[in-house]
Amino acid sequence: MKIKFLKASNGDAIYINxxxxxxxxxxxLVDGGRExxxxxxVRRNGPLKRVIDDIKYRKENIDLLILSHIDNDHIEGFLKWFEQDKKAPDFIKEVWFNSGEAIARYLxxxxxxxxxLFLADGSNVLTGVDEGIEFQKYLEKHNLDRDGIIKAGLEWEGFGLKVNILTPTHKQLENLLEHYQEKTGDIKYTAAGNDWHKNLSDIISEEKNPSFRFRQDRxxxxxxxITLLISYRNKKVLLLADSHPSEVCAALKDFGHSKENAVKVEFMQVSHHGSKANNNxxxxxxxDTQNYIISTNSSGHGHPHKSVIARIVSKNPKATIYSNYETVANNLLTEQDKADFPQLQVKLISKFQI
Incomplete structure (x- = not known):
């Protein structure tokens, strides 16, 4: 199995073959990244288009397309594809997506x-499509909608894979349905800068202070x-999208895992591009892993946060952090970090093979 982490700006786009x-x-395909x-x-083909064109050239299908959630940095690439490729539904066999309509039916x-979710309404900056078709309506129109929702506790088997869904929980779906309100002027991730100048040892010391409190993303x-624990030929990988750690931890504990009996995976995709509020x-x-993958070019909110790297290295000083962008791989660690943690590695990655 080859898993490719496409360059998706500050978003996620993952191709599994x-x-x-x-x-x-x-x-x-798991998520579509930015447009x-x-x-x-400037009319250049992006990595998602090149992957899709290659699948078509081989006369194969997209057997499963997963949209983890509705943030722009996960959906825009799919919307642009649907806009430009009218034959896209012809070779998509199944879609996992928890639409607002499906959640309402479930609850x-x-x-x-x-x-x-709209493909466009004329003013939508996501795409230039004239039609105002909801994403779910698009799926329904092409018989790609799924009966039911994807939630914690679901186990799916197919293609030689076993997939355990860790989140979302019933409560998280309820929160999305009842409390979510679209913010006017959607944030387009203007540069906020990063905190890479901080030294890992200093952050570790700060977080050992009894006054430190982890504040989870709200x-x-x-x-x-939708978060995935994927098993293939006795090996596992963990894809966490932008999930909240408390619920992921609860799901892993439900499987019998603990600090002494951690789940062994070939790699974990660090949640929310390495946000300090999504990784405790x-x-x-x-x-239990040696490999931590962070997908972002660091534009916008300055992900990954150094506190996340500090939490990783506190657990595993020999960890390897993988980034799909050179700017992160080359600049994340300070000279002091390299001296303090000589076995910690930060590497560039495009694909992972298991």
């Missing part, structure tokens, strides 16, 4: 209009992320 039990090729991940404004509560959208110390204690 594998052979099933009958040695037939299978293709899975330019498919096609940028038997009124629909939240703020959860409608975004209903991020909390609704307990999460890293419940996961």
């Amino acid at each position: 594998l052979l099933d039990k009958n040695d037939q090729p299978r293709n899975i 330019a991940t498919y096609f940028d404004r 038997k509560k009124p629909k939240n209009d703020d959860l409608d 975004s209903e959208k991020n909390g609704s992320s 110390k307990e999460l890293f204690e419940l996961v």
Whole structure:
């Protein structure tokens, strides 16, 4: 199985290619990244388009497309693809997406209009499509909508994979439906700078102070992320999208994992591009791995935060941090970090093979 982390600006776009039990090729897409991940404004093909074109060239299908949640940095690439490729539905076999409409049906509560996703309405900056078709309506139109929702506790098997869904929980779906309100003037991730000048040792000392309190992300959208523990040929990987750590930790504990019996994975995709509000110390204690993957170019909110790297290295001073952007891989550590943690590595990655 090859897992490729596409350059998706400050978003996520993951391509999984594998052979099933009958040695037939299978293709899975998890999130679509920013618009330019498919096609940028100077009319250049992005990495998502190149992957899709290659799948078409091989006369294969996208066997499963997963949209983890509705943030722009995860959906824009898909919307741009649907806009430009009218034949896209012809080779998408299954879609996992928790639409506002599906959540309302599941909870038997009124629909939240703020959860409608539009391909475009003429003024939408995401795409230039003239039609105002909701994402879910698009799926329904092409018979790609799923009966039911994807939530914690679901176990799915197919293509030689076993997938355990860790989040969202019932409560997180309820929160999304009842409390989410679209903010006017959607944040377009203007540069906020990063904190990479800080030394890991200083951060570790600060967080050992009894006054330190971890503050978890409060975004209903991020909390609704579909997170995946994928098993393939006796090996596992963990994809966390923008999830909240408390619920991921609770799910891992439900599987019997603990600090002494952590889940062993080939790698974990660090939640929310390495945000300090989405990765607590307990999460890293419940996961046994050498490899931590962070997908972002660091534009916008300056992800990854150095406190996340500090929490990783506190658990595993020999960790390898992988980034899909050179600017992160080359600049994340200070000279003091390299002296204090000589076995810690930060590397550039495009794909991971297991």
